[in-house]
Amino acid sequence: MTLDPRTRALLDAARSGFSPTAEDAARNEAALLAALGVASVGAAKAGTAAKLLASAKSTVASVAGKVLVSTFVLASAAGVVHATRQAEPAPAAPPAIAASASAFEPSPAPECASPLASRSDPEFAPPLPSPSAPALESTPAHAPASAFASASLHASGVPSPSPPSSPSPPSTLEQELVLLRLGTARLRAGDAAAALSAFDDHARRFPNGLLEEERAAGRARALCASNRVEGRLARDAFLAAHPDSPQADVVRRACADAK
């Protein structure tokens, strides 16, 4: 599996925060040289230490002079941050890792294709477009930390509208999606009980929700994963109610060994 694009964007935006500043570099180099001057070079090597220190100082000045202004653009966001960082390029996003990772991975079960339900994920293909369905794009980033929550809802590749000028609450469909994604992610993380809790929470909050079918599928899978006897019943009920569901196979596989 690879990371969801919005998770990737979050990591990319955060990466520079882990980097030292020029000030950090200068402070650390001076401290290290001081430590080495005592521990290694020794008093007898004061001349060498002094040369190293002088060299370090010039490098520090050079580094300080070479600071760059990095521009960070968040996929979801509204903002551009300018930060002064040390002139070492942050590591690039690792395109190779996904390919190399997949080479070692067994074929992922289809139900684990994405815990975050991209639009192409049949597990969470919401019944859209529907004239009555609330638009996914209606949710703004109402707080910086939640920008990614909103970003996840824009991860379909569909161009996002301009950032809205005022916050508005999440749409009902969006709220449904959050719970179902949570359930699926927990399933994939192997925590069936917690997954079931998310699906049950969805059932309580949205008994007639647009994503009832997805919830029923997830719930059946969670029950089967818990090895509970209700799993088979939930599977049978799901398959009876939704025989043509794109998730029917997923549920069958998940419940193949159900009691």
Added chain:
Amino acid sequence: MNDVTPCPPHLDAAVEESATDFLALYRTHFPFVWRSVRQLGVDASAVDDVVQEVFLVVHKRLATFEGRSSIRTWLFGIVRRVVADRRKSMRRKPSTPMEPSSLDRVVPPVSPFTELESFELVCVLLDTLDETKREVFVLAELEGMTLAEIAQATSTNPNTVAARLRAARAAFECALLEHETRDHEGGLR
């Protein structure tokens, strides 16, 4: 400073050469070591000490570096041991989120919070991973190492790394969703 006895010239030259090599390595890899220490969850207030400890170990061991692995994987092997030792000695305070550290010293006050918020959120999410998942995740997703490199850096094999990475990604995404769910609580209630 006339009270010091000068070393023989050849020794002085050898020491100087070795020190120069070390300094070059230090300057090249200081950012990587710093990032790794931070990414493994060391608090901003302790990062200087940990990084210095790492490089003191590097200084001692540089002569033993055989080049069988890349210098970065070798360095990370030292980083993870120093960080693990520190955790043991400090009994790791329960998840106090890392401070924004130097970031707020250098970011102009006019800057929006997006990047800082992202950094802080990632720190919180990384804190939810156990140590084995965390190190594999940061090396793959933040440092761009290959599975083979990560295997060297963490003294394991690529298959294990792949399994850990898969689990770490799932756990990280799950933690992000948990965060989002909390974030949406207002809308859900």
